[in-house]
Amino acid sequence: STDAVSVMNHGVELGRRTWAEFIPEVGWEDSQVDRVVCHQVGSAHQSAILKTLGIPLDKDFTTYEFLGNMGTVSLPLTAALADERDVLSAGDRVAMLGIGSGLNCLMLGVEW
Incomplete structure (x- = not known):
């Protein structure tokens, strides 16, 4: 069976590492992200x-809640x-931000 907590934790860690590379790559500071x-x-x-x-919850x-995963x-x-x-x-x-099961991660910065 799948250990959902471990999968989530690995995904969060992968997201953290990817974010650390993503922000400088797009030339933004953390505080400059308006929406997520x-x-x-x-x-x-x-x-x-x-x-x-x-990232504050109100930026997301x-x-x-109504469509599920x-x-x-x-x-x-x-x-x-x-x-x-x-x-x-x-x-x-x-x-x-797309983080899939702690195995892959994709982040895209868009100026809307």
Whole structure:
């Protein structure tokens, strides 16, 4: 069986290491990130990764509450809904974070 806590912890650690390389790569400071859109897993994962990265919860837009974990489509769909609902504004620096089962990680910085 899968040890969900260990998988989450490995994902958070991978996210932390990736973030440390991502921020200088896009030329931003942590404080310059206006909004965050993450792969949607659930509240425990959201809280853990945002706390670890030092990102306030109010910068994140979530859909897991009503869509659940939709796998690989969750990040692009969540970004589309954030745009549709005017959560993302022109000029916002948006960090899109995809962390999959602690095994892979993709981060994209977009100036909306």
